[in-house]
Structures are given as structure tokens and as C-alpha cells.
Amino acid sequence: MPGSYGSLVELVVKQTEAVQAKAGRYENPEEHPFFPDDLPPSQVPPHKYPRVLNPAAVFVNVNKKIWDVYFNKLLPLFVAPGDDGIYASTAARDLECLQVLSRRIHYGKLVAEVKFRDEWKHYEPAIRARDKKTLMDLLTAPAVEKAVKKRVAKKASIFGQEVKVGDDSDENKAKYKVDPAVVSRFYGDWVIPLTKDVEVQYLLHRLD
Numbered sequence: 001m002p003g004s005y006g007s008l009v010e011l012v013v014k015q016t017e018a019v020q021a022k023a024g025r026y027e028n029p030e031e032h033p034f035f036p037d038d039l040p041p042s043q044v045p046p047h048k049y050p051r052v053l054n055p056a057a058v059f060v061n062v063n064k065k066i067w068d069v070y071f072n073k074l075l076p077l078f079v080a081p082g083d084d085g086i087y088a089s090t091a092a093r094d095l096e097c098l099q100v101l102s103r104r105i106h107y108g109k110l111v112a113e114v115k116f117r118d119e120w121k122h123y124e125p126a127i128r129a130r131d132k133k134t135l136m137d138l139l140t141a142p143a144v145e146k147a148v149k150k151r152v153a154k155k156a157s158i159f160g161q162e163v164k165v166g167d168d169s170d171e172n173k174a175k176y177k178v179d180p181a182v183v184s185r186f187y188g189d190w191v192i193p194l195t196k197d198v199e200v201q202y203l204l205h206r207l208d
């Protein structure tokens with residue numbers, strides 16, 4: 001792309017984020033911009049979001065990593081190679097996917113806050129010692145991770161199933177838009193680890 005935007009998707013994301021910032025999107029602590037520099041201020045009356053997190057939470061933003069993982073790890077797992085030329089619609093879908101992933105991963109802040117409140121006696125010394133490994137061990141729940149991976153595979157097989165009528169030969173053979181095993185693997189390899197990364201980063205600032 002000519003100008004300073006780099007790729008077309010960067011142009012679409014930057015410009016859309018600027019419009020959404022004016023509409024107050026990033027006043028919501030659950031939303032994180034991919035290009036936080038130079039965003040215009042909100043032009044809508046402020047909404048009173050409940051203050052649940054430590055204010056330092058605003059400094060935790062792993063969207064750079066999410067961007068890299070989305071384009072370089074996730075898309076190659078299931079997107080057919082080639083060029084259909086429909087760039088604007090594709091970039092719009094990319095932005096939707098990126099925003100959903102970002103919201104899910106940054107929910108780690110809220111999860112970490114709940115864990116801290118439940119078990120602050122264990123978390124506090126590790127935070128003061130800036131002991132990332134202990135924090136990671138404390139917040140990790142392998143059984144929950146296993147259940148999450150199973151659940152997303154099931155959801156992908158239910159909601160991502162191609163619906164066919166009148167083709168009896170194929171009736172019993174489900175076809176999926178995205179292989180459920182790929183979704184499960186993507187969660188195990190990237191979504192959950194990035195969520196945990198957010199949790200640790202947030203906890204390190206929890207006593208600021």
C-alpha cells in the first residue's frame with residue numbers, strides 16, 4: 001500500500017480503530033486496540049464501567065503478539081493458498097477475528113483478578129518477588145485447559161458444520177468449515193498460553 005500503512009489490512013484496522021475510538025470503544029476495559037498510538041479521543045458521553053481491575057491493567061496489551069500469531073500461525077493452518085482478490089471484505093473479517101481473539105485473551109486480566117482475590121496469600125509473595133514462574137504455576141489449571149480445548153473442538157464441530165440437504169450419500173459424513181482439531185490445537189498452542197501471559201503480566205502490576 002502506498003503511504004505509511006504497510007498492508008491493506010493494517011490500513012483497514014488502523015482506520016476502523018480510529019472511528020471506533022471516537023465512538024468510545026476503547027473506554028471499555030474489555031477492548032484493546034491493535035494500534036494504540038495516535039488514537040483520537042472518544043466523542044461520546046462517558047459510560048461508567050465498573051472498576052474491577054487495578055488501573056495498571058491498561059498497560060497490559062498483547063495485541064502485537066496476537067497479530068503475529070493470527071497471520072503467521074492460525075491462518076496458514078486452514079486457509080487455502082491463493083488469491084481471490086476480495087481484499088476489502090477479507091480485511092474486514094480479519095479485523096473481526098482479531099478483535100474477538102483479543103477480547104478473549106485479555107479476559108485473562110479479569111480471571112487473574114478473581115484468582116488473586118481468592119488466593120491473595122499465595123499470590124502476594126510471588127508478586128513482590130516478581131517471580132513469574134510461581135505466578136504461572138499458581139494460575140495454571142491443567143484440567144480446565146483440557147476441558148476448554150475439548151469444548152472449543154465441540155463448538156467448532158457443531159457451529160462450523162456445513163449444512164447439506166438432499167445429498168443422501170454424504171448425509172452421515174459431516175464436513176466442517178474449519179477442522180475442529182485445528183481449533184483445539186490453536187487454543188492449546190496459542191490462545192491459552194497468551195491468556196496466561198496476560199494473567200502473569202497483570203498480576204505483576206496487581207500491587208502497584
Ligand SMILES: O=C(O)C(=O)C[C@]1(C(=O)O)C=C[C@@H](O)C=C1
Pocket residue numbers: 111139140141142144145148191192193195196199
Ligand atoms: O479458567 C482459568 O482458570 C484460566 O485461567 C483461563 C485459562 C484459559 O485460557 O482458558 C488459562 C489458564 C488456566 O490454566 C486454565 C484456563
